[in-house]
Amino acid sequence: MRSATITRKTAETDIAVTVALDGTGRSTIATGIGFLDHMLDLLARHALFDLDVKVDGDLHIDQHHSAEDCGIALGQAFAKALGDKRGVTRYADIHLPMDEALTRVCVDISGRPFLVFRTTFRVEKIGQFDTELVREWFQAFAMNAGLTLHVETLYGDNAHHIAESCFKGLARALRKAVAIDPREEGRVPSTKGSL
Numbered sequence: 001m002r003s004a005t006i007t008r009k010t011a012e013t014d015i016a017v018t019v020a021l022d023g024t025g026r027s028t029i030a031t032g033i034g035f036l037d038h039m040l041d042l043l044a045r046h047a048l049f050d051l052d053v054k055v056d057g058d059l060h061i062d063q064h065h066s067a068e069d070c071g072i073a074l075g076q077a078f079a080k081a082l083g084d085k086r087g088v089t090r091y092a093d094i095h096l097p098m099d100e101a102l103t104r105v106c107v108d109i110s111g112r113p114f115l116v117f118r119t120t121f122r123v124e125k126i127g128q129f130d131t132e133l134v135r136e137w138f139q140a141f142a143m144n145a146g147l148t149l150h151v152e153t154l155y156g157d158n159a160h161h162i163a164e165s166c167f168k169g170l171a172r173a174l175r176k177a178v179a180i181d182p183r184e185e186g187r188v189p190s191t192k193g194s195l
């Protein structure tokens with residue numbers, strides 16, 4: 001079972017996360033931000049990761065530190081759980097529809113963190129959640145997970161649908177990318193010999 005736990009405490013947030021890559025999709029999520037809980041719950045479900053996330057953050061200021069630091073800790077846990085990346089499929093992509101919204105997510109478990117994020121929201125809030133924090137979360141996650149990650153929403157109107165298509169797209173792409181490819185026979189899928 002590829003899994004890892006990260007605890008991270010700063011003056012702004014106190015976080016504990018556990019990620020199991022070869023899970024069943026069950027999760028226990030409590031970030032203090034309802035909409036982010038919803039996104040991480042469906043991330044676990046569609047990636048078939050088991051996910052425990054507890055964030056105690058300075059929400060009296062705003063949601064920024066909690067969302068960003070949650071992405072950092074989850075990214076670190078994901079990278080730790082992957083270990084030396086032996087046998088992984090590495091590349092994956094998906095077009096993920098959510099009603100009228102369509103988002104393409106392409107991922108390379110590269111160890112070369114890079115985010116392209118071409119998704120915009122026409123409203124500032126989904127419930128109490130600041131929509132600009134979707135990008136912040138993806139940025140933090142990609143950088144700390146060591147992913148080359150391209151997210152592009154091709155079209156869509158409803159902000160809830162758009163955000164959900166991004167997180168579900170990430171989930172479905174990661175599910176494929178972390179899967180063990182038996183033809184790799186336990187090798188690291190790179191001509192360099194490491195990722």
Ligand SMILES: [Mn+2]
Nearest residue numbers: 038160161164
């Ligand atoms: Mn929803």
